[in-house]
Amino acid sequence: MTSITNKDVNPVAHLSPEDIEQIGLELDAIRQDVIEQRGERDAKYIRRVVKVQRNLELGSRAILLGSALPPLWVLGTAGLSVAKILENMEIGHNVMHGQWDWMRDPKIHSSAWEWDNASTSDGWKHSHNELHHTYTNIVGKDNDLGFGIMRVDEDQRWYPLYLAQPAWNFINACFFEYGIAAYDLELGRNLKLPKDRRSPGFAERAKATVKKIRKQATKDYVVNPLIALPFGSALPALAANFTANLVRNVWSHSVIMCGHFPEGVETFELNKIPENETRGEWYLRQMLGSANISGSKAMHIMTGNLSHQIEHHLFPDLPSSRYAEIAPRVKALFAKYDLNYHEAPLPQQVGSAWHKVVRLSLPNHWLETTNRSNLVDQTKLLYAMTTKGPKMRRLAQRRLDQMARKQAEAKAAQDAPATQPVVEAVPA
């Protein structure tokens, strides 16, 4: 993807400033409707989810006491994986967004909730609620774009190191909770700086995160296996906890990749964002910078309703249970203003996001200009770009750009006669 302002066809060029403000007003109206309606039904919903989650987690952990028996291991591990996913996605993420603060229940409140994850709720609320939701998809400002460790945009210069990006992304998926913890701390950036120049409170936050990680690991890998020890299930229980964390990590990583990574989701340039971005402009950025996942009700709940990423980004503090309800109205608004409501089933969105990770791990245009007949040459070119320094990279990149241009021209020429044969025939 290319930042929206660097594109040949700007997808919002047809909107006047008045249109954009009108979109803002219409979205505000949808928001107000939900706020006026929310009440007992919503409260019942979140309490039920919490109850089901706790029953499932405690039940699964009880089953895992007998996890020396393979069927119980499978059952307990599956239950624990689902419980952890529910806790992180539909409960933790949404509670920490303040979606349920209006209930004034101190037990289900953004200021009090701590989640079953390596990152501390305080750290996560800062990096996610304040940074990601404010600076959504602004390259260089929103660390959710590639989590600060990947090349996610053509405009980012390519280095050979990025070749490892698919592997890196896979490892990040498996240990996602630690990745989030590190990224909440801006660990990479802070560790590079001398101690006295690190962001204020870094040492304190790092300490809190280490403590949280220790508590989480002690629970999953020491205490619960110990409880299973008398039943001869210590090792299977440990494996079950590890597997459940892995499943939760890969699942949440996939869902989150789907939110902003699929091909066709727009990114933005920091210096093109107006200094006093209006509410309408902010809304528009959320509309274009998010992608939905279509699917069943169970799928929506398991993604914490992040499958309604567009609705979530427009209204991050509305109860998640209401996103499905307002989605048709939001979709109609997209249609009315001729904007692309990005929506596809889960496998397709995950595939698209991974395709982009792979494509951008390679130099611009490498993947699209490579075919079976030139594979050897292209590989040689890539090898040279990887091993022969910046000058070679620049030259080779120019060649790739040229090839891509020619390819595009050839394609256009091929398409043109097919669509306009009659026009050509008449003057002859």
Add this chain to the structure above:
Amino acid sequence: MGRMTSTAMSGAGRPASTGGGLRRTLREKVAPKVRDFADAAVTPLSLDDVLDHFHPLRGGSELRGRVVRVTPETPRSATVLIKPGRGWTGHVPGQFVRLGVDVDGVRLWRSYSLTHGPRPDGLISITVKLVPGGAVSTHLVRRVKPGTLVHLGTAEGEFVMPDPMPAKLLLVTAGSGITPVIGMLRNLFHKAEKPDVDIVLIHSALARAEVIFGREIRGYAEAGLIRLVELHTDSRGRLDVAELDQLVPDLDERPTYACGPVGLLDSLETHHAERGLELFVERFRPVLLAEPGEGGTVTFTETGTDVEVQGDSTILDASEAAGVLMPSGCRMGICMSCVLPLKEGTVRDLRNGELTHAVPGETHPDGVTVQTCVTSAAGPCTFTH
């Protein structure tokens, strides 16, 4: 009971027996370890969260109660009978309890007088009168179902019968002001041996049908336990304190206990002060008399939230409406549960218009404590919360 005895014995300096020593080791050394282990097994929850999940009314839990029955008293009032959790520490008749209910999904807290003395079945009761437009009273009188969980505070309040009892008493109540008094009367009269005290109860209500506990207080009067003066304001107008001498000729000999609308209590206070008579009152709502000021933005440093507070609304109400979790209690400026430290800025006490300032470097470094339930912002102010 058993626990009290054993504490008393060890307090008397008797050498602890082997059994007692073991029990103490268990309680003091082993139990905390077991708890730490259990907490470690369920983090980020705690053992308490898990126990509450299965048994919300257990001891040691945040105090809650379960609605047992709702009985209509008049067309516009009802008594709610509640089984409190094990953490309930009992009460004295006349005291009130803070009650938190979820009304349309939102937790709201109100204070209600307890309308029974301590009951043998351990239940507590409150009697709620419908307040027009009142979210909580409507919910409790019209909608709440047996089995509903409610949140409770412990019993509070100083409005209780003196001990020992004086020979003569005057009780003045109006409307739902009867609720703390009925608790006192029930407690006195349920005993086999009726107390030797001469009680006059002046109760005024809109009409005969609107008298909460009407049948019961008339019954006490018929049995000769009290002298009842029942006034119906629809036919005769409100009670005028000047009438008291005529209604109660030996007024000077009776300490007065009063509960009812602000107007009645205020005029009673003036009347009794002039005559030098003893008076104890229970107010249900704060006296918010001050002219509202400008209001302002309140900033909470810990949660990092800003709340716009209008000059006529309390910081507590406005912040709760904005989704901030606030400590709260009686909501009438008495119990000090809602106090927060003001670091900087000015607040206005809505009862008397008095301004309180906090200036960093001049006032106390921890801030100036402010009752958020009776104060509004007077310009921008910052709280540690």
